[in-house]
Amino acid sequence: MTVPVPKLDDLTWADLMSAVTRRIPAESDGIWTLHAPVDPGITLLELFAYLLEQRLYWLDQAPDELVVAILKLLGLEPPRPAKPAATVLALTTGEETPTVVPEGTVFARDPAAAIRFTLDDDVIAFPVSGEVTVFTDRDRTADLLARRGVPLLGNDGSAASARFTLPLRDARFESGWLSLLFELDSPVPPSWSPSAVGGVRPPAELSWSWFRPDTEISGAFEEVQDGTGGLRRSGVVRLRPPAGWSTVDRGLIVSTPSATYASPPRLLRLAVNVSAARHLEKRTVTDLGNQTGHWLKLPGQRLVLPNATGRLLAATLRLAGEKWESAPDFTFGTSRDRVFLLDRDDGALVFGDGLTGRIPRPTEDVHVAYTVGGGRDGNGGLTGNWLPTDSAVPVRAANLVQAEGGADPETVAQARDRAAGALGEVTRAVTPDDYVTLAVTTPGVAVGRAFASVGEHPGFPCAQVPGAVSVHVVPAVPREDLAAPDFVAAPMPDAGTLQTVSRRLGKARLLTAEVFVRAPAYREIRLRVDLSGAPADRVKVSTVVGEALRRFLDPLTGGDDGTGWPFGEALRPSALLRAAQEALGDLADVAAVAIGVDGADPAETCDDVPLRAGELPVVREIRTTVVPAAEPGEGLL
Incomplete structure (x- = not known):
């Protein structure tokens, strides 16, 4: 209660x-x-x-100070500051030679605009001409240009590769990075997102190399920074070419000795000359002696920063050579702590009262490094008219992805509501539902479903082991088109997904619990559907029946509620007959459904076909046959 x-x-x-x-x-x-x-x-x-x-x-x-203190006591964040939005900028240059654009370059739509984005990394802006081409099993350039999604590398565990030709004009190149955006159709947050996480094992071991089109000349890059995590998510890939490389060697090969993906990664876009950028701008000021030199030894001193009103995001301060740090509040400060608060609305640094936070002494030796930006204003759509605030940099930019993640500062009331919601979140694995919730919400990987089998131990398959819990996970893979060439009927999690989920559950389990994270066990199913009468279009009827039953038994979209066939649920001929008949409607009548398991021929039976815990069906074959319509029996006189 x-x-x-x-x-x-x-x-x-x-x-x-x-x-x-x-x-x-x-x-x-x-x-x-x-x-x-x-x-x-x-x-x-x-x-x-x-x-x-x-x-x-x-x-x-409850005063604000008490709320913040309680949040700290509960191990929760205090009111969160403003967050900057993030996007990816693609640079173009009108020069005939590559242009070096350093990290920290600021871009805006016009010189007076308040919305400004700063590059995360150095970018070599190469002269560009033409379009990217991509070749896997065949030329997929048209699919890439139409953003239909190009499946790369496969998922059958065999060696695979994909070849790209970058749209770089012939130009002299000395040193630096080749920066590429790989935008993938993936539910995992991209590398530039504030919610992105690191430390996740790649789904496959990738090698990046270059080649010269129309020749046999090729080689490896000296250094690779793969923001995609092995093509698990969208990200920026930075490649350092070797000495002697030129834009004539504009071919790119990504390969793997074993394509162990849950499903082939789908490439939506490949762009060059890119860098992640964030809605912030870093500044430094030292000429504030007109304020600090006239301070009195009174509480609540303020240091107003230039052009920071409503935009102050972070700051570091040195007064007379002493370093001062920002704090969320003065609640736990002492009279000796050199701390200050950030007043975003006024663009000022606020100092303590001598009891909770030291009162600064008058000085003209002041150095402030601060950051402005952040907030919801930075979120927005796509545009192509970004210019550097430094007119000496001869480039233009366009944000290729929507700027997202910007947030205004959190009020104490909002922090209190967040804390109330956080207290209801699952953080410990006690019940089977807790294991499922934690597995499905594991950051950094895409888990579509999970099932916790209590008592299942992989070392003792025929016994219930107290304290053992086996968690079977199904990765989230595309399910829009069951007839797509890269459709995966039985998705299997890669080793990185299993490792990441296991690490999270290992921290959340009870002390005496033994947790095993495993892939689901699939049972191959063959079906025969008997139709009575004479359907007008047998091809259409077979297609409708096949798609309906495959979707009904699908591990991610099957079942009566459309969330995936339940783990260990028995196959009921009556349920399959009902699903087939509902899909057919008036096209034909379903007389019977026969089921065969593990390669056996379908056998008509009224009994359910049982599955063990952690098992799921995967349909390998569906045959439709037409049988004579049943004649009505004679009635009794």
């Missing part, structure tokens, strides 16, 4: 006066007889009741 929220402010002034006046005769032994408002004693009691009522009101009010 839910514990009701206590109300401490439950007495009014009238209640207090009524209670105290009833006690006057007994407490005064009958001496105090005048209880009218004109009596000075009654006046004092009314004053005390008024003051007590105010104290009771304060009991129900």
Whole structure:
């Protein structure tokens, strides 16, 4: 049951006066007889009741400092500061030679614009001409240009490769990085996203190399920074070519000795001359002695920063050679702590009162490095008219992906609501549902479904082992088109996914629990569907029946509720017949459905076909046959 929220402010002034006046005769032994408002004693009691009522009101009010202290006690974040949006900028140059654009270059739509994005990395802007081409088993350039998604490398565990030709004009190149955007059709947050996580093992071991088109000349890159995590997510890939490389060697090969993906990664876009960029701008100021030199030793001193009103994001400060740091509040500060608060609205640094936070002394030796930007204003769509604020840099830019992730500063009330929601989140694995929730929400990997089998131990398949829990995970893979060439009927998680989920569950398990994270066990199913009568279009009927039953038994979209066939659920001929008939409608009548398991021929039976815990069906074959329509039996006279 839910514990009701206590109300401490439950007495009014009238209640207090009524209670105290009833006690006057007994407490005064009958001496105090005048209880009218004109009596000075009654006046004092009314004053005390008024003051007590105010104290009771304060009991129900939690000040901001108390809320922040409780958040720290619970191990939760204090009110979060503003967050900058992130995107990817693609640079173009009108020069005939590559242009070096350094890290930290600021871009804006016009010189006076407040929305500015700063590059995360150095970029070599190569002269560009033409389009990217891609070749896997055949030329896939048309699919890439139409953003239909090009499946790369496969998922059958064999060696695979993909070849690209980059649209670089012939130009002299000395040193630097070749920066590429690989935009993939993946539910995992991209590398530039604020919610991206690292430390996830790649799904396959990749090798990156270059080649010269129309020749046999090729070689390896000296260094690779793979933001895609092995093509698990969208990201920026930075390649350092070897000495002697030129843009004539514009071919790119990505290969793997074993394509162990859950499904082939789908490439939506490949772009050159790119870098992640964020809605922020870093500045430094030292000429603030007109403010700091006239400070008095009083609490609440402020240092207003230029052009930071409503945009202040972060700051570091040195006063007279001493380093001061920002803090979320002064609650836990002492008189010696060199801390300050960020006032984003006024663009100022606020200092303490000498008790919780030191009072700064007057000085003209001041150095402030601060960052402006952040907030929801940075979120937006695609545009191609970004210019560097430094006119000496001869490039233009376009953001290829939507700028996302920007957020305004969190208020104390919003932090309190967030904390209330966080207390309801699953952080410990106790029940089977807890294991499922934690597995499906594992950051950095795409898990579509999970099933916790309590008592299942891989070392003892025929016994229930107390304390053992086997968690079977199904990766999230595309399910839009069951007839697509890269459709995976039985998705298997890669080793990186299993390792990441296992690491998370290992931290959340109970001390005595033994957790195993495993792939699902698939049972091959062959079906025969008998149709009565003479369907007008047998090809259409077979197609409809096949698609309906494959989707009904699918591990991710099957079942009665469309969330995947339940783990270990028996195959019921009646349920399959119903699913086939609902899909056919009036096209034909389904007479029977026969089921064969593990390569056996389908056998018509009324019994359910059982599956063990952790097992799922995968349809390998569906045959449709037409049988004579059943004649109605004779009625009884």
